[in-house]
Amino acid sequence: MxxxxxxxAAHRAAGAKMVDFGGWDMPLHYGSQLEEHHKxxxxxxxxxxxxxQVLDLMGEGARTFLRQMMANNVDKLTLPGKALYSCMxxxxxxxIDDLIIYFMRENWFRIVVNAGTAEKDLAxxxxxxxxxxxxxxxxxxxxxxxxxxxxxxxxxxxxxxxPGSKDISEHLRPxxxxxxxxxxxxxxxxxxxxxxxxxxxxxxxxxxxxxLLEQGVAPIGLGARDTLRLEAGMNLYGxxxxxxxxxxxxxxxxxxxxxxxxxxxGKQSLTSKAVNRQLMGLLLLDKGxxxxxxxxITAEGEGEITSGGFSPTLNQSIALARLPMxxxxxxxxxxxxxGKLLNAQAVRYPxxxxxxxxxx
Amino acid sequence: MTLPANLKYTKSHEWARLEAxxxxxxxxxxxxxxxxxxxxxxxxxxxxxxLTQGEECAVxxxxxxxxxxxxxxxxEVIAANGDVESAPESINQDAYAAWLFKIKPDNAADLGTMLxxxxxxxxxxSEAH
Numbered sequence: 001m002x003x004x005x006x007x008x009a010a011h012r013a014a015g016a017k018m019v020d021f022g023g024w025d026m027p028l029h030y031g032s033q034l035e036e037h038h039k040x041x042x043x044x045x046x047x048x049x050x051x052x053q054v055l056d057l058m059g060e061g062a063r064t065f066l067r068q069m070m071a072n073n074v075d076k077l078t079l080p081g082k083a084l085y086s087c088m089x090x091x092x093x094x095x096i097d098d099l100i101i102y103f104m105r106e107n108w109f110r111i112v113v114n115a116g117t118a119e120k121d122l123a124x125x126x127x128x129x130x131x132x133x134x135x136x137x138x139x140x141x142x143x144x145x146x147x148x149x150x151x152x153x154x155x156x157x158x159x160x161x162x163p164g165s166k167d168i169s170e171h172l173r174p175x176x177x178x179x180x181x182x183x184x185x186x187x188x189x190x191x192x193x194x195x196x197x198x199x200x201x202x203x204x205x206x207x208x209x210x211x212l213l214e215q216g217v218a219p220i221g222l223g224a225r226d227t228l229r230l231e232a233g234m235n236l237y238g239x240x241x242x243x244x245x246x247x248x249x250x251x252x253x254x255x256x257x258x259x260x261x262x263x264x265x266g267k268q269s270l271t272s273k274a275v276n277r278q279l280m281g282l283l284l285l286d287k288g289x290x291x292x293x294x295x296x297i298t299a300e301g302e303g304e305i306t307s308g309g310f311s312p313t314l315n316q317s318i319a320l321a322r323l324p325m326x327x328x329x330x331x332x333x334x335x336x337x338x339g340k341l342l343n344a345q346a347v348r349y350p351x352x353x354x355x356x357x358x359x360x
Numbered sequence: 361m362t363l364p365a366n367l368k369y370t371k372s373h374e375w376a377r378l379e380a381x382x383x384x385x386x387x388x389x390x391x392x393x394x395x396x397x398x399x400x401x402x403x404x405x406x407x408x409x410x411l412t413q414g415e416e417c418a419v420x421x422x423x424x425x426x427x428x429x430x431x432x433x434x435x436e437v438i439a440a441n442g443d444v445e446s447a448p449e450s451i452n453q454d455a456y457a458a459w460l461f462k463i464k465p466d467n468a469a470d471l472g473t474m475l476x477x478x479x480x481x482x483x484x485x486s487e488a489h
Contacts, residue, residue, distance in 0.1 A: 017397075033423045034398040034449075223397065223423060289401050289421045310400040310423055317401075338419070338426075 005050035006145045006205045014219050021222060022116035024051040029221035036224035037312040040191055041355045044151035045220035046212050053118035054144045054199060055111040055125070059136035062109050066101065068132060068264055069125070071247060073257035077103035083175040083188055085255055087247045088121065089266025093273065094243035095250065097121050098235060100188060102177050110184070110199075112146070114237050128265070145205035147198050149217060150228075152355060154195035158185075161211035169196065190225065192232025192353045230318065231311050233281065233350030239292055240279065240306040240320055246270060249322065251279030251349075277322050279306070281349035282333065283359060284317035286342040292319075295336040298346070300324040305335065313352045314359070320349065363389075364456055368432070368471050369480035375456065376432045378471055383462045386432055388420060390455040391484045396422035399448035404440035404461050411435060411463060413470065418460050420451065433470035435463035 002025035011018065016027035027048065029036060039045045057066070066074040072086035082103050088096045097117045102110040113121045122140065129136055149158045159166035168178050169185045177186035184199040200208055213219070226236070233251075235241055241250035248256065248270060257264075258271065282305065284290050290308030301324040308319035319335075327333070329348045334341040347359045367375045373392035377385045393399065401421035411417050411431035418429035439462040444450055450458040465471070475483065 028424075029397060032398055032452075034400075227423065287401060288403075289426065291426065310421075312423075 003051070005048055006202045007048040007050060007147075007209055010206055010209050011048065011219070016219070016221060019222070021051070024115060026051060027219070027221040029223045030219050033221065033223035033227070034312050036218065036220040037227050039218045040151045040193055040220055040224065040228055041313055041352070042152070043218075044149065044153040044157045044195070044216070045218045045224070046209070047148040047150070047220050047222075047225055048145075048209075049148050049197070050145040050205065051115035052146055053113045053115065053121070054141040054146065055113065055122070056139045056141055057109045057111060057136060058107060058139070059133070060107055061133050062107050062136055065129065065133040065136055066109060067262055069128060070101065071256045071264060071266060073260055073262060074101060074103075074109070075260070075262075077101065079103070080105045081172075081177045081179075083177055083186060085175075087241075087252060087255060088124070089247070089264070089270075090243060091265060091269065092243075093246050093266040093269030095237070095241045095245065095247055095252075096124055096243060098237050098241070098252070102184070102186065104179075117237060143202055144199045145202050147200065147205065147208060147212070148189055148191075148195065149198065149212060150189045150191040150193045150195035150220075152194060154193065154217070157212065157215040157217045158196055158198070161215045161217070162208065190232070190234055191228040192234070192350060193228075194354065227309055227312060230307055230309055230320070231313055231350065231352035233320070235279075235320075236307055245322075246273065246275070248275045249277040249279070251320070276325055277303070278325050278327070279320055280323050280327060280329070281347040281351060281359065282308075282319040282321050282335070282344045283314075283347050283351075284319070284335065284342060284344045286344075288317060288337050288342050290317045290319035290335060290337075290344070296321050296323060296333050296344075297336065297341065298323060298327050298331065298333045300326040303327070303333075311351060313355075314357060318351050319344075363477040363481055365477045367456070368474035368476065370430065370432045370474055371483060372430050374429060374432045376471065376474060378468065379462075382464070382468060383438060384433065384435065384465050384468075384471065385459045385462050386429075387459040388429060388451065388455060389480070392427070393451050393455045396420065396427055397424045398422055399451045402445045402448045402451070402460065404445060405437045407437050407439060409437045411437065413473075420448070420460075429460060431463070432474055433463070433465050434467070435465040438462050438464050
Protein backbone atom coordinates (compact mmCIF):
# COMPACT_ATOMS: atom_id res chain seq x y z
CA MET A 1 0.00 0.00 0.00
CA UNK A 2 1.49 3.30 -1.12
CA UNK A 3 1.59 6.24 1.25
CA UNK A 4 -0.49 9.24 0.28
CA UNK A 5 0.01 12.93 0.98
CA UNK A 6 -2.97 15.12 2.01
CA UNK A 7 -3.06 16.38 -1.60
CA UNK A 8 -3.52 12.97 -3.22
CA ALA A 9 -7.15 13.63 -4.17
CA ALA A 10 -6.21 17.04 -5.61
CA HIS A 11 -3.58 15.42 -7.86
CA ARG A 12 -6.05 12.85 -9.15
CA ALA A 13 -8.68 15.53 -9.74
CA ALA A 14 -6.12 17.45 -11.79
CA GLY A 15 -5.51 14.39 -14.00
CA ALA A 16 -2.06 13.56 -12.68
CA LYS A 17 -0.19 10.50 -13.83
CA MET A 18 0.63 8.98 -10.46
CA VAL A 19 3.74 6.89 -9.81
CA ASP A 20 5.30 4.97 -6.94
CA PHE A 21 8.01 7.30 -5.71
CA GLY A 22 9.92 5.58 -2.91
CA GLY A 23 6.72 4.14 -1.48
CA TRP A 24 4.68 7.32 -2.00
CA ASP A 25 1.87 7.71 -4.51
CA MET A 26 3.02 10.93 -6.21
CA PRO A 27 2.27 12.90 -9.39
CA LEU A 28 4.84 12.43 -12.18
CA HIS A 29 3.12 15.00 -14.39
CA TYR A 30 -0.33 16.41 -15.09
CA GLY A 31 -0.18 16.08 -18.88
CA SER A 32 3.09 17.49 -20.14
CA GLN A 33 6.29 17.56 -18.13
CA LEU A 34 7.86 20.00 -20.60
CA GLU A 35 5.03 22.52 -20.26
CA GLU A 36 5.21 22.25 -16.48
CA HIS A 37 8.93 22.92 -16.59
CA HIS A 38 8.48 26.07 -18.69
CA LYS A 39 5.61 27.24 -16.49
CA UNK A 40 7.94 27.32 -13.47
CA UNK A 41 10.74 29.08 -15.39
CA UNK A 42 8.38 31.69 -16.87
CA UNK A 43 5.51 32.12 -14.41
CA UNK A 44 4.66 30.06 -11.32
CA UNK A 45 4.11 26.43 -10.43
CA UNK A 46 3.52 24.45 -7.26
CA UNK A 47 4.81 21.11 -6.03
CA UNK A 48 3.43 18.81 -3.40
CA UNK A 49 6.52 17.97 -1.36
CA UNK A 50 4.60 16.65 1.64
CA UNK A 51 6.39 13.33 1.29
CA UNK A 52 9.50 15.00 2.66
CA GLN A 53 9.89 14.61 6.40
CA VAL A 54 9.76 17.57 8.77
CA LEU A 55 11.50 16.95 12.11
CA ASP A 56 11.47 19.26 15.10
CA LEU A 57 14.48 19.14 17.39
CA MET A 58 13.76 20.78 20.73
CA GLY A 59 15.49 21.21 24.01
CA GLU A 60 18.46 22.79 25.69
CA GLY A 61 21.65 22.04 23.79
CA ALA A 62 19.97 21.52 20.40
CA ARG A 63 22.54 23.75 18.75
CA THR A 64 25.45 21.89 20.34
CA PHE A 65 24.00 18.59 19.11
CA LEU A 66 23.66 19.93 15.55
CA ARG A 67 27.24 21.24 15.65
CA GLN A 68 28.30 17.61 16.08
CA MET A 69 25.82 16.10 13.63
CA MET A 70 26.08 18.39 10.61
CA ALA A 71 28.88 19.05 8.11
CA ASN A 72 27.77 22.65 7.73
CA ASN A 73 28.03 24.92 10.74
CA VAL A 74 24.76 25.75 12.52
CA ASP A 75 26.52 28.70 14.15
CA LYS A 76 25.83 30.47 10.84
CA LEU A 77 22.21 30.49 12.04
CA THR A 78 22.16 33.57 14.23
CA LEU A 79 18.70 35.02 13.61
CA PRO A 80 15.45 33.09 14.05
CA GLY A 81 14.02 32.09 10.66
CA LYS A 82 17.41 31.61 9.02
CA ALA A 83 17.87 28.36 7.07
CA LEU A 84 20.98 26.34 6.31
CA TYR A 85 21.60 23.59 3.76
CA SER A 86 23.82 20.81 5.10
CA CYS A 87 24.92 17.24 4.67
CA MET A 88 24.68 14.78 7.53
CA UNK A 89 27.67 12.43 7.34
CA UNK A 90 28.56 9.01 8.71
CA UNK A 91 31.89 8.32 10.42
CA UNK A 92 33.44 7.44 7.04
CA UNK A 93 32.53 10.88 5.67
CA UNK A 94 29.80 9.49 3.38
CA UNK A 95 26.55 11.39 2.98
CA ILE A 96 23.63 9.95 4.98
CA ASP A 97 21.38 12.70 3.65
CA ASP A 98 21.27 16.32 2.58
CA LEU A 99 18.77 18.50 4.40
CA ILE A 100 17.71 21.98 5.42
CA ILE A 101 17.86 23.20 9.01
CA TYR A 102 15.63 26.10 10.06
CA PHE A 103 16.51 28.04 13.18
CA MET A 104 13.09 28.60 14.76
CA ARG A 105 14.26 29.99 18.09
CA GLU A 106 16.83 29.07 20.70
CA ASN A 107 16.33 25.41 21.64
CA TRP A 108 14.13 24.74 18.59
CA PHE A 109 15.44 23.74 15.17
CA ARG A 110 13.35 22.36 12.33
CA ILE A 111 14.97 19.90 9.94
CA VAL A 112 13.55 18.85 6.56
CA VAL A 113 14.97 15.60 5.17
CA ASN A 114 14.38 13.60 1.98
CA ALA A 115 11.39 11.26 1.77
CA GLY A 116 13.36 8.18 0.72
CA THR A 117 15.87 8.53 3.53
CA ALA A 118 13.53 9.70 6.30
CA GLU A 119 13.41 6.45 8.28
CA LYS A 120 17.17 5.92 8.04
CA ASP A 121 17.84 9.53 9.03
CA LEU A 122 15.53 9.35 12.00
CA ALA A 123 17.13 6.10 13.23
CA UNK A 124 20.61 7.61 12.90
CA UNK A 125 19.64 10.84 14.63
CA UNK A 126 17.89 8.96 17.43
CA UNK A 127 20.97 6.82 18.04
CA UNK A 128 23.19 9.89 18.18
CA UNK A 129 20.71 11.82 20.29
CA UNK A 130 20.62 9.07 22.94
CA UNK A 131 24.41 9.07 23.02
CA UNK A 132 25.16 12.78 22.81
CA UNK A 133 22.10 14.68 23.98
CA UNK A 134 19.43 12.47 25.57
CA UNK A 135 17.66 15.54 26.94
CA UNK A 136 16.57 16.58 23.42
CA UNK A 137 13.27 15.66 21.79
CA UNK A 138 13.22 14.78 18.08
CA UNK A 139 9.68 14.79 16.74
CA UNK A 140 8.54 13.81 13.21
CA UNK A 141 5.87 16.29 12.12
CA UNK A 142 3.51 14.17 10.05
CA UNK A 143 0.85 16.76 10.90
CA UNK A 144 2.54 19.15 8.47
CA UNK A 145 2.26 19.13 4.71
CA UNK A 146 4.61 21.06 2.44
CA UNK A 147 3.88 22.94 -0.78
CA UNK A 148 6.65 24.56 -2.84
CA UNK A 149 5.54 27.56 -4.93
CA UNK A 150 8.23 28.41 -7.45
CA UNK A 151 8.76 30.74 -10.38
CA UNK A 152 9.28 34.45 -11.11
CA UNK A 153 5.65 35.19 -10.14
CA UNK A 154 5.45 32.66 -7.31
CA UNK A 155 5.65 35.04 -4.37
CA UNK A 156 3.08 37.46 -5.79
CA UNK A 157 0.65 34.61 -6.49
CA UNK A 158 1.19 33.17 -3.04
CA UNK A 159 0.47 36.52 -1.40
CA UNK A 160 -2.77 36.79 -3.39
CA UNK A 161 -3.78 33.26 -2.40
CA UNK A 162 -3.02 33.67 1.29
CA PRO A 163 -4.34 36.93 2.75
CA GLY A 164 -2.05 38.39 5.39
CA SER A 165 1.03 36.52 4.18
CA LYS A 166 2.62 39.42 2.32
CA ASP A 167 3.44 41.52 5.38
CA ILE A 168 5.00 38.51 7.02
CA SER A 169 7.07 37.23 4.11
CA GLU A 170 7.93 40.06 1.68
CA HIS A 171 11.07 41.05 3.57
CA LEU A 172 12.44 37.49 3.55
CA ARG A 173 15.74 37.04 1.78
CA PRO A 174 16.75 33.68 0.23
CA UNK A 175 17.16 31.04 2.94
CA UNK A 176 15.03 32.94 5.43
CA UNK A 177 11.67 31.85 6.82
CA UNK A 178 8.86 33.36 8.85
CA UNK A 179 6.04 31.84 10.89
CA UNK A 180 2.45 32.73 10.18
CA UNK A 181 0.45 31.03 12.90
CA UNK A 182 1.02 27.31 12.40
CA UNK A 183 2.50 27.88 8.92
CA UNK A 184 6.16 28.33 8.09
CA UNK A 185 6.91 30.33 4.95
CA UNK A 186 10.48 29.83 3.72
CA UNK A 187 12.16 31.50 0.77
CA UNK A 188 13.80 28.30 -0.38
CA UNK A 189 13.30 25.87 -3.24
CA UNK A 190 14.70 23.26 -5.57
CA UNK A 191 14.23 24.86 -8.98
CA UNK A 192 16.67 27.76 -9.31
CA UNK A 193 13.73 30.17 -9.32
CA UNK A 194 12.40 32.52 -6.69
CA UNK A 195 9.56 31.34 -4.48
CA UNK A 196 8.55 29.81 -1.21
CA UNK A 197 8.40 26.44 0.44
CA UNK A 198 5.44 26.49 2.78
CA UNK A 199 4.88 24.10 5.67
CA UNK A 200 1.22 24.00 6.52
CA UNK A 201 -1.02 21.84 8.75
CA UNK A 202 -2.26 18.75 6.89
CA UNK A 203 -5.90 19.82 7.19
CA UNK A 204 -5.20 23.23 5.64
CA UNK A 205 -3.05 21.94 2.76
CA UNK A 206 -5.90 21.22 0.26
CA UNK A 207 -7.30 24.72 0.85
CA UNK A 208 -3.96 26.40 0.20
CA UNK A 209 -3.49 24.22 -2.92
CA UNK A 210 -6.92 25.23 -4.20
CA UNK A 211 -6.33 28.92 -3.46
CA LEU A 212 -3.04 28.78 -5.38
CA LEU A 213 -4.78 27.04 -8.31
CA GLU A 214 -7.30 29.87 -8.38
CA GLN A 215 -4.43 32.35 -8.63
CA GLY A 216 -3.17 30.58 -11.75
CA VAL A 217 -0.38 28.61 -10.11
CA ALA A 218 0.00 25.38 -12.10
CA PRO A 219 0.50 22.02 -10.37
CA ILE A 220 3.91 20.59 -11.28
CA GLY A 221 4.90 16.93 -11.07
CA LEU A 222 8.05 15.20 -9.93
CA GLY A 223 9.24 14.85 -13.54
CA ALA A 224 9.63 18.61 -14.02
CA ARG A 225 10.94 18.92 -10.47
CA ASP A 226 13.89 16.77 -11.54
CA THR A 227 14.67 18.67 -14.77
CA LEU A 228 14.35 22.01 -12.96
CA ARG A 229 16.75 21.02 -10.20
CA LEU A 230 19.18 19.53 -12.72
CA GLU A 231 19.25 22.79 -14.71
CA ALA A 232 19.73 24.63 -11.41
CA GLY A 233 22.69 22.34 -10.62
CA MET A 234 21.22 21.07 -7.38
CA ASN A 235 22.24 17.65 -6.13
CA LEU A 236 19.78 14.80 -5.84
CA TYR A 237 20.40 12.43 -2.96
CA GLY A 238 20.87 8.82 -4.07
CA UNK A 239 22.08 9.90 -7.52
CA UNK A 240 24.69 12.63 -7.13
CA UNK A 241 25.79 11.55 -3.67
CA UNK A 242 25.12 8.80 -1.15
CA UNK A 243 26.72 7.09 1.82
CA UNK A 244 29.56 5.82 -0.33
CA UNK A 245 30.89 9.21 -1.48
CA UNK A 246 32.32 12.28 0.15
CA UNK A 247 30.50 15.62 -0.15
CA UNK A 248 33.89 16.99 -1.26
CA UNK A 249 33.64 14.80 -4.37
CA UNK A 250 29.98 15.71 -4.90
CA UNK A 251 30.16 19.45 -5.54
CA UNK A 252 29.21 20.15 -1.93
CA UNK A 253 32.49 21.44 -0.50
CA UNK A 254 30.79 24.84 -0.09
CA UNK A 255 28.45 23.25 2.47
CA UNK A 256 31.18 21.58 4.53
CA UNK A 257 32.69 23.73 7.25
CA UNK A 258 36.29 22.63 7.75
CA UNK A 259 37.49 26.11 8.71
CA UNK A 260 36.17 26.21 12.27
CA UNK A 261 37.84 24.12 15.01
CA UNK A 262 34.45 22.44 15.62
CA UNK A 263 34.47 18.63 15.36
CA UNK A 264 31.61 16.85 13.60
CA UNK A 265 30.82 13.28 12.62
CA GLY A 266 32.79 12.43 9.48
CA LYS A 267 35.24 15.32 9.74
CA GLN A 268 38.23 13.14 10.52
CA SER A 269 37.62 10.95 7.47
CA LEU A 270 37.11 13.94 5.20
CA THR A 271 40.34 15.63 6.21
CA SER A 272 42.42 12.45 6.02
CA LYS A 273 41.38 11.39 2.50
CA ALA A 274 42.59 12.89 -0.77
CA VAL A 275 39.93 14.41 -3.00
CA ASN A 276 40.37 12.78 -6.40
CA ARG A 277 37.07 13.45 -8.10
CA GLN A 278 34.80 16.41 -8.67
CA LEU A 279 31.25 16.95 -9.78
CA MET A 280 31.07 18.90 -13.03
CA GLY A 281 28.42 19.83 -15.53
CA LEU A 282 28.25 18.32 -19.00
CA LEU A 283 26.65 19.77 -22.11
CA LEU A 284 25.98 17.23 -24.82
CA LEU A 285 27.18 18.64 -28.16
CA ASP A 286 25.85 15.77 -30.28
CA LYS A 287 22.20 14.74 -30.44
CA GLY A 288 20.96 12.37 -27.77
CA UNK A 289 20.13 12.31 -24.08
CA UNK A 290 22.61 11.93 -21.22
CA UNK A 291 21.43 9.58 -18.45
CA UNK A 292 22.79 8.60 -15.07
CA UNK A 293 25.47 5.87 -14.98
CA UNK A 294 26.72 6.53 -18.52
CA UNK A 295 30.49 6.36 -18.79
CA UNK A 296 32.44 9.57 -19.45
CA ILE A 297 35.82 9.35 -21.19
CA THR A 298 38.20 12.25 -20.65
CA ALA A 299 41.89 12.89 -21.35
CA GLU A 300 42.36 12.69 -17.57
CA GLY A 301 40.66 9.33 -17.09
CA GLU A 302 37.15 7.96 -16.85
CA GLY A 303 34.16 9.33 -14.99
CA GLU A 304 30.45 8.68 -14.66
CA ILE A 305 27.25 10.65 -15.09
CA THR A 306 25.36 10.90 -11.81
CA SER A 307 22.29 12.78 -13.14
CA GLY A 308 21.44 13.35 -16.76
CA GLY A 309 18.52 14.42 -18.84
CA PHE A 310 17.08 16.77 -21.38
CA SER A 311 17.13 20.44 -20.45
CA PRO A 312 13.91 22.07 -21.70
CA THR A 313 15.35 25.57 -21.16
CA LEU A 314 18.56 24.92 -23.12
CA ASN A 315 16.88 22.52 -25.56
CA GLN A 316 19.83 20.13 -25.29
CA SER A 317 20.93 17.40 -22.95
CA ILE A 318 22.83 18.22 -19.76
CA ALA A 319 24.25 16.21 -16.89
CA LEU A 320 26.13 16.24 -13.64
CA ALA A 321 29.10 13.89 -13.74
CA ARG A 322 31.75 12.72 -11.31
CA LEU A 323 35.05 13.27 -13.14
CA PRO A 324 38.77 13.19 -12.38
CA MET A 325 39.92 16.27 -10.44
CA UNK A 326 42.11 17.49 -13.31
CA UNK A 327 39.30 17.90 -15.85
CA UNK A 328 38.70 21.63 -16.41
CA UNK A 329 35.67 23.58 -17.56
CA UNK A 330 35.77 23.81 -21.35
CA UNK A 331 37.40 20.40 -21.84
CA UNK A 332 35.97 18.15 -24.52
CA UNK A 333 34.90 14.75 -23.23
CA UNK A 334 33.03 11.78 -24.67
CA UNK A 335 30.06 9.93 -23.29
CA UNK A 336 29.30 6.33 -24.15
CA UNK A 337 25.65 5.95 -25.11
CA UNK A 338 24.46 2.59 -26.45
CA GLY A 339 27.97 1.67 -27.58
CA LYS A 340 28.58 4.97 -29.37
CA LEU A 341 30.86 7.80 -28.22
CA LEU A 342 29.14 11.18 -28.27
CA ASN A 343 30.86 14.55 -27.79
CA ALA A 344 30.22 16.66 -24.72
CA GLN A 345 31.80 19.60 -23.00
CA ALA A 346 32.66 19.89 -19.31
CA VAL A 347 31.16 23.07 -17.86
CA ARG A 348 30.65 24.79 -14.55
CA TYR A 349 27.09 24.61 -13.32
CA PRO A 350 24.35 25.75 -12.59
CA UNK A 351 23.11 25.66 -16.16
CA UNK A 352 20.09 27.91 -15.53
CA UNK A 353 19.17 30.41 -12.80
CA UNK A 354 16.15 32.68 -12.62
CA UNK A 355 15.06 31.73 -16.12
CA UNK A 356 18.43 32.56 -17.69
CA UNK A 357 20.94 30.33 -19.41
CA UNK A 358 24.29 30.50 -17.61
CA UNK A 359 26.40 28.22 -19.80
CA UNK A 360 27.91 29.19 -23.15
CA MET B 361 -8.58 6.59 -27.88
CA THR B 362 -9.66 3.89 -30.32
CA LEU B 363 -6.92 2.09 -32.20
CA PRO B 364 -6.77 2.45 -35.98
CA ALA B 365 -8.15 -0.82 -37.36
CA ASN B 366 -6.02 -0.66 -40.52
CA LEU B 367 -2.77 -1.05 -38.58
CA LYS B 368 -0.96 -4.06 -37.18
CA TYR B 369 0.69 -3.97 -33.76
CA THR B 370 3.45 -5.65 -31.73
CA LYS B 371 3.70 -6.59 -28.07
CA SER B 372 6.59 -4.11 -27.84
CA HIS B 373 4.21 -1.28 -28.88
CA GLU B 374 5.15 -0.64 -32.52
CA TRP B 375 2.54 -0.16 -35.23
CA ALA B 376 2.94 -1.12 -38.89
CA ARG B 377 0.91 -0.18 -41.96
CA LEU B 378 1.03 -1.92 -45.34
CA GLU B 379 1.09 0.75 -48.07
CA ALA B 380 -0.29 0.47 -51.61
CA UNK B 381 3.25 0.19 -53.02
CA UNK B 382 3.97 -2.85 -50.84
CA UNK B 383 6.20 -0.98 -48.37
CA UNK B 384 5.49 -1.05 -44.63
CA UNK B 385 5.49 2.10 -42.48
CA UNK B 386 6.49 1.73 -38.81
CA UNK B 387 5.96 3.88 -35.71
CA UNK B 388 5.25 3.57 -32.00
CA UNK B 389 1.74 3.45 -30.59
CA UNK B 390 -0.24 6.12 -28.79
CA UNK B 391 -0.08 3.93 -25.69
CA UNK B 392 3.75 3.79 -25.92
CA UNK B 393 4.08 7.58 -26.12
CA UNK B 394 1.70 7.91 -23.20
CA UNK B 395 3.90 5.62 -21.10
CA UNK B 396 7.06 7.47 -22.07
CA UNK B 397 5.84 11.07 -21.79
CA UNK B 398 7.22 14.08 -23.67
CA UNK B 399 9.55 12.94 -26.45
CA UNK B 400 12.88 14.73 -26.79
CA UNK B 401 15.04 12.55 -29.07
CA UNK B 402 14.51 10.12 -31.94
CA UNK B 403 17.11 8.07 -33.78
CA UNK B 404 16.01 6.21 -36.91
CA UNK B 405 17.80 3.49 -38.92
CA UNK B 406 19.70 4.37 -42.11
CA UNK B 407 18.23 3.51 -45.49
CA UNK B 408 19.60 0.27 -46.85
CA UNK B 409 19.90 -1.43 -43.50
CA UNK B 410 18.61 -5.02 -43.45
CA LEU B 411 16.47 -5.83 -40.45
CA THR B 412 15.41 -9.13 -38.99
CA GLN B 413 12.07 -9.39 -37.21
CA GLY B 414 12.41 -8.14 -33.63
CA GLU B 415 15.79 -6.45 -34.22
CA GLU B 416 16.52 -3.20 -32.33
CA CYS B 417 16.58 -0.57 -35.03
CA ALA B 418 15.51 2.81 -33.63
CA VAL B 419 15.49 4.67 -30.33
CA UNK B 420 12.95 7.06 -28.89
CA UNK B 421 13.84 9.03 -25.77
CA UNK B 422 11.43 10.96 -23.62
CA UNK B 423 12.10 13.24 -20.67
CA UNK B 424 11.73 10.07 -18.63
CA UNK B 425 13.60 7.28 -20.39
CA UNK B 426 15.13 5.81 -23.53
CA UNK B 427 13.20 3.09 -25.31
CA UNK B 428 14.29 0.78 -28.12
CA UNK B 429 12.11 0.31 -31.15
CA UNK B 430 12.09 -3.14 -32.74
CA UNK B 431 11.54 -4.13 -36.36
CA UNK B 432 8.02 -5.57 -36.48
CA UNK B 433 8.90 -7.71 -39.51
CA UNK B 434 12.03 -8.48 -41.53
CA UNK B 435 12.99 -6.26 -44.44
CA GLU B 436 15.20 -3.47 -45.75
CA VAL B 437 14.92 0.11 -44.55
CA ILE B 438 13.95 2.30 -47.51
CA ALA B 439 13.21 5.60 -45.74
CA ALA B 440 13.52 7.31 -42.35
CA ASN B 441 11.42 10.21 -41.16
CA GLY B 442 13.75 13.17 -40.73
CA ASP B 443 10.84 15.38 -39.61
CA VAL B 444 10.23 13.32 -36.51
CA GLU B 445 13.95 13.43 -35.65
CA SER B 446 13.86 17.22 -35.66
CA ALA B 447 10.45 17.36 -33.92
CA PRO B 448 10.22 14.39 -31.52
CA GLU B 449 7.14 15.95 -29.88
CA SER B 450 5.16 15.13 -33.04
CA ILE B 451 4.96 11.55 -31.68
CA ASN B 452 3.11 12.88 -28.63
CA GLN B 453 0.80 14.90 -30.85
CA ASP B 454 -0.17 12.05 -33.18
CA ALA B 455 1.65 8.76 -32.78
CA TYR B 456 0.01 7.27 -35.89
CA ALA B 457 1.04 10.17 -38.15
CA ALA B 458 4.60 10.51 -36.80
CA TRP B 459 6.09 7.45 -38.47
CA LEU B 460 9.72 6.49 -37.83
CA PHE B 461 10.82 4.47 -40.87
CA LYS B 462 9.60 2.48 -43.88
CA ILE B 463 10.75 -0.96 -44.84
CA LYS B 464 10.48 -3.12 -47.91
CA PRO B 465 9.36 -6.38 -46.32
CA ASP B 466 11.17 -9.63 -47.11
CA ASN B 467 7.77 -11.25 -46.98
CA ALA B 468 4.61 -9.14 -46.67
CA ALA B 469 2.82 -12.17 -45.24
CA ASP B 470 4.89 -11.66 -42.05
CA LEU B 471 2.41 -8.91 -41.19
CA GLY B 472 0.00 -11.72 -40.44
CA THR B 473 2.13 -12.70 -37.44
CA MET B 474 1.42 -9.30 -35.83
CA LEU B 475 -1.44 -8.34 -33.53
CA UNK B 476 -4.60 -6.81 -34.92
CA UNK B 477 -6.21 -3.81 -33.21
CA UNK B 478 -8.45 -5.92 -30.96
CA UNK B 479 -5.58 -8.13 -29.78
CA UNK B 480 -3.36 -5.10 -29.10
CA UNK B 481 -6.17 -3.37 -27.24
CA UNK B 482 -6.51 -6.46 -25.04
CA UNK B 483 -2.75 -6.32 -24.34
CA UNK B 484 -2.92 -2.65 -23.36
CA UNK B 485 -5.93 -3.32 -21.13
CA SER B 486 -4.15 -6.21 -19.41
CA GLU B 487 -1.09 -4.00 -18.73
CA ALA B 488 -3.32 -1.48 -16.99
CA HIS B 489 -4.02 -4.00 -14.22
